Amino acid sequence: MSRRPFTPKVVTANLLVEGDVVYLSAADAWVPHLSQAEVFEDEAVAEARLLDAARQTEVVVGVYLADVTLGPDGPQPSHFREAFRASGPTNYPHGKAHEVA
Amino acid sequence: MYQYNDFDTAFLATRNAQFRAQVERRLDGSLTEDEFKPLRLMNGVYLQLHAYMLRVAIPYGTLSADQMRVLADLAERWDKGYGHFTTRQNIQYNWPKLSDIPDMLDHLGTVGLHAIQTSGNTIRNVTADHFAGAAADEVLDPRPYAELLRQWSTDHPEFQFLPRKFKIAVTGSPNDRAVVRAHDIGLVAKIVDGKVGFEVIIGGGLGRTPMIGKTVRDFLPVEDLLPYCEAIVSVYNRLGRRDNKYKARIKITVHENGLDEMRDRIEARFAELRPLFDGIDQQMLEDIRAQFTLPAFRPSSSLPPLVDPALQAWIDTNTTAHKRDDHAIVTISIKTHGETPGDATAQQMRLMADIADKHAYGELRISHEQNVILPHVRRADLPAVYAALRNAGLGTANVGLASDIIACPGMDYCALATARSIPVAQQIAKRIDEMGIEHDIGALKIKISGCINACGHHHVGHIGILGLDRAGVENYQITLGGDGSETASIGERAGPGFAYDQVVPAIERLILAYLEHRADASETFLAAYRRLGAAPFKAALYPQEAANAA
Numbered sequence: 001m002s003r004r005p006f007t008p009k010v011v012t013a014n015l016l017v018e019g020d021v022v023y024l025s026a027a028d029a030w031v032p033h034l035s036q037a038e039v040f041e042d043e044a045v046a047e048a049r050l051l052d053a054a055r056q057t058e059v060v061v062g063v064y065l066a067d068v069t070l071g072p073d074g075p076q077p078s079h080f081r082e083a084f085r086a087s088g089p090t091n092y093p094h095g096k097a098h099e100v101a
Numbered sequence: 102m103y104q105y106n107d108f109d110t111a112f113l114a115t116r117n118a119q120f121r122a123q124v125e126r127r128l129d130g131s132l133t134e135d136e137f138k139p140l141r142l143m144n145g146v147y148l149q150l151h152a153y154m155l156r157v158a159i160p161y162g163t164l165s166a167d168q169m170r171v172l173a174d175l176a177e178r179w180d181k182g183y184g185h186f187t188t189r190q191n192i193q194y195n196w197p198k199l200s201d202i203p204d205m206l207d208h209l210g211t212v213g214l215h216a217i218q219t220s221g222n223t224i225r226n227v228t229a230d231h232f233a234g235a236a237a238d239e240v241l242d243p244r245p246y247a248e249l250l251r252q253w254s255t256d257h258p259e260f261q262f263l264p265r266k267f268k269i270a271v272t273g274s275p276n277d278r279a280v281v282r283a284h285d286i287g288l289v290a291k292i293v294d295g296k297v298g299f300e301v302i303i304g305g306g307l308g309r310t311p312m313i314g315k316t317v318r319d320f321l322p323v324e325d326l327l328p329y330c331e332a333i334v335s336v337y338n339r340l341g342r343r344d345n346k347y348k349a350r351i352k353i354t355v356h357e358n359g360l361d362e363m364r365d366r367i368e369a370r371f372a373e374l375r376p377l378f379d380g381i382d383q384q385m386l387e388d389i390r391a392q393f394t395l396p397a398f399r400p401s402s403s404l405p406p407l408v409d410p411a412l413q414a415w416i417d418t419n420t421t422a423h424k425r426d427d428h429a430i431v432t433i434s435i436k437t438h439g440e441t442p443g444d445a446t447a448q449q450m451r452l453m454a455d456i457a458d459k460h461a462y463g464e465l466r467i468s469h470e471q472n473v474i475l476p477h478v479r480r481a482d483l484p485a486v487y488a489a490l491r492n493a494g495l496g497t498a499n500v501g502l503a504s505d506i507i508a509c510p511g512m513d514y515c516a517l518a519t520a521r522s523i524p525v526a527q528q529i530a531k532r533i534d535e536m537g538i539e540h541d542i543g544a545l546k547i548k549i550s551g552c553i554n555a556c557g558h559h560h561v562g563h564i565g566i567l568g569l570d571r572a573g574v575e576n577y578q579i580t581l582g583g584d585g586s587e588t589a590s591i592g593e594r595a596g597p598g599f600a601y602d603q604v605v606p607a608i609e610r611l612i613l614a615y616l617e618h619r620a621d622a623s624e625t626f627l628a629a630y631r632r633l634g635a636a637p638f639k640a641a642l643y644p645q646e647a648a649n650a651a
Contacts, residue, residue: 017128018198019152058130062148079573081512084521085150089195089513091441091523094181095151 008068009046010037010075011053012085013060021085021096022060024053030060032096034086035074040065102165102464103248103392105213112256113210116217120144121203128200143223143261145216146202149516155194155202156219157209161229161247161271162190162467162474166454168212169465173450179205184450186435186443188507188558189268190228190467191219195514217255222263224254224334230272230279231468234393235430235476237422241273241290241297245390246326249382252389253327260334264341265349267334268306271299275587280469282314282589283307283561285351286333288326297323303333303363304355307555311591312352315360317367323386325371328378332371336363396462401427401479414540415487415498420478429483431461431475432468433490434497434505438534442508442526443471452493460486469558470507472500503545503612504530507558511551511568512575518551520568520575521601525549528605533612542612545626548583561585563627564611565592566604575601579611581638582630593635595642607642614641 011024022030023037031037040046046065054063066082068075077083088095105113120140127137141147145156157172164172172192176184179201180194187193197205209215218225227247234242250269254260260267272279273290281287287302299321305314321329337351340358348357355363407413421430433453436442445453453473457465460482466474478486490496499505506529509515511522526549533539548562552569559565565580576598583592599607612626618637619629630638640647 014148014152017200019148019196021151057134058128061134080575081150081570084512088151089523090521091513091527092181 006041006043006046007078008070008075009040009065010034010068011040011046011049011063012037012066012082013053013063016057016059016061024049028052034068034077037068037075039068039070039075102163103160103244103389109213110210113213113215116144116215116256117203117206117210120206124199124203139221142220143218144202144206145219146199147220147516149195149510149514150512151514152196153199153202154514155197155205155216156187157192157194157214157216158219158226159190159192159214159467160251161227161233161244162231162469163229163233163244164465164467165212166457166463166465168214169450169454169457171208171212171214173447173454174208175205176450177447178208183444183446185441185510186445186467186471186473188469188471188509188556189226190231190469191226192467193510195510220266221261222265222267223261224257224263224267224269227251227254228268228270228279228284228469230274230277231466231470231474232278232421232430232476233273233466234395235423235428236274237424238276239274239424240292242393243271243273243279243288243290245386245393246288246290246299246323247271248389248393249327249386250330252385253330253382260338263334263338264343264354265346267337267351269330277585277587277589278468280558280561280585280589281305282587283311283558283585284314285337286330287314291320293320299323299326301329301333304352304360305589306350306352307558307560308350309347309553309555310350310353310356311555311560312356313589313591314352315355317360317364324383325375327382328374329367329371332367332374335370335374336366340366395424396464396477398425398428398462398477399479401481403427404480404483407484409484411491411496411498412484412487415496416483418498418502418540419500420483423477427480429478429480431478431483431486432500433473433475433495434500435472435495436499436505436530437494437497438499438504439527439531441523442506445473449493449495452489453495456486456489470505472505499539501544501546502539503533503542503547504539505546506530507546507548507562509549509551509556511549511557515551515556517554518568519553519570520551520577522549522551522557522566522568525566525568525577525601525604529608532605532609536609538612538616541622542616543622543625545612546585547608558585559583560591561589562592563625563630564608566608569598571598577601577604579607579642581611581635582627584627595635595639596646597643610641610644611638614638
């Protein structure tokens with residue numbers, strides 16, 4: 001059985017203290033918005049960055065690779081779970097989708 | 102109400118100090134996440150989708166007004182101004198910082214509240230009838246027994262690493278409002294030949310494999326309560342499966358071993374344990390019982406004829422018969438149409454505490470249906486209570502009706518969820534309100550879970566809704582005919598699921614079909630379903646299939 005082809009991904013986690021959803025940027029910083037995340041289209045690079053990120057145990061928790069699709073506005077969540085993580089809950093106006101830019 | 106003694110207070114202070122040190126060691130890197138996770142879970146701290154979540158136990162759903170004010174403090178000081186009352190009579194805070202949680206726990210400790218064993222594979226918060234101590238139909242107040250079980254199970258050294266979580270519910274009424282048949286142990290307090298005891302039910306549960314509990318003892322004398330429960334949990338601890346978490350609950354242990362085998366093992370273990378309980382537990386029970394005396398009721402005049410139809414509707418819908426004719430039990434709906442089921446703001450919590458002090462002898466309860474109860478209200482005070490609630494957005498007259506929906510947090514918050522629950526509940530409630538037929542529909546329990554774990558009790562909803570992830574899209578299965586009461590049954594799946602934007606129209610068709618087919622206005626949805634079977638309801642849910650078959 002052939003392996004599924006690698007699809008674009010970002011590294012995501014939650015901040016250890018605040019619990020906020022964050023993404024790993026190209027500058028190796030944890031950033032709050034998916035649009036600021038570094039997108040990996042090469043599997044080996046993605047795995048290496050994931051390993052690096054997972055070592056930052058005093059900053060983040062629950063590090064993993066999340067699927068994204070590439071669009072004109074940058075990476076977009078491939079799955080609705082990641083969409084809710086990126087934008088916050090839908091029942092109150094206090095998620096990231098409602099933050100003043 | 103039970104008041105913490107010096108031992109309880111010291112125990113809680115020690116436990117909170119221990120957890121504070123564990124948080125500090127996690128933050129300074131001395132503990133890894135793998136080491137810390139089981140420690141935080143033992144103290145009710147989860148990491149959810151967007152933030153940490155702190156689950157605070159409200160033992161058997163009973164709160165004092167002062168305790169409610171502290172819950173409000175937590176919402177205001179360390180969260181986003183609200184808390185979420187859960188289907189296990191707990192409250193959850195969705196946005197605390199890990200570094201703040203020790204301070205939150207210390208503040209809870211000032212009024213004898215905690216988060217111990219609100220997670221993990223332990224005996225969880227013991228739940229009870231939310232009308233306990235007040236209901237006209239009550240045989241016995243179950244709270245002293247629930248408190249005894251709470252003390253026995255808290256930090257019980259043998260039961261901190263059970264195969265899976267373990268939930269106990271107690272009722273003292275023949276009308277089951279505590280869903281005892283869907284718990285690992287369900288206890289029905291009763292009096293037989295003048296003796297106090299319990300029907301003991303084991304192996305109930307919802308989740309992936311829903312099962313109605315089975316009676317393992319028709320009558321257990323009260324003095325045997327702790328040794329017998331210890332025997333049950335002990336047998337489960339030995340027999341329960343640890344190879345597969347989906348088969349680890351006691352309902353599977355009972356199913357795989359059979360009730361007779363379980364009973365034999367429990368009785369054998371009970372025979373070993375019984376001599377070890379030398380009466381201290383019964384002394385403790387007497388001390389506890391003395392703290393659950395009824396308030397010093399003030400007599401009330403009867404209500405004059407009411408001219409306000411909204412007040413009359415609220416009294417008809419949101420009050421229940423009390424032990425005393427001149428008092429009523431008030432259920433405050435935390436289900437305003439279109440709002441998040443079970444969420445209350447800090448201001449609303451304080452208002453409810455103030456009303457409790459003024460009109461309900463300082464007592465409140467949390468129901469598993471995510472509402473707040475004022476257990477003892479003078480009937481003459483009902484107009485004043487309603488006016489105060491209405492002004493705070495808490496006067497919705499929908500208790501037990503179609504918009505009084507149980508909903509778990511779902512994918513808006515929960516890391517385990519496979520779909521959203523809250524917005525589905527909000528939209529159904531709004532649509533029912535727009536249609537203006539809620540009071541005509543009458544008693545109808547709609548329950549929504551955002552995953553197969555069934556925290557929203559969808560299996561025992563008259564209409565159950567289960568949110569799933571089908572190929573990366575939210576999809577909702579509907580079950581019909583569930584019942585969490587003394588006539589408990591598991592709902593039957595109606596057919597293929599519905600897309601997110603098709604759930605509300607589907608529920609609307611179901612309700613209209615019920616109105617069309619019911620014998621008369623006194624026949625409830627559940628009674629009509631049991632009389633008619635699924636066919637007319639399935640035809641309403643799937644009109645195209647019905648047309649094709651015609």
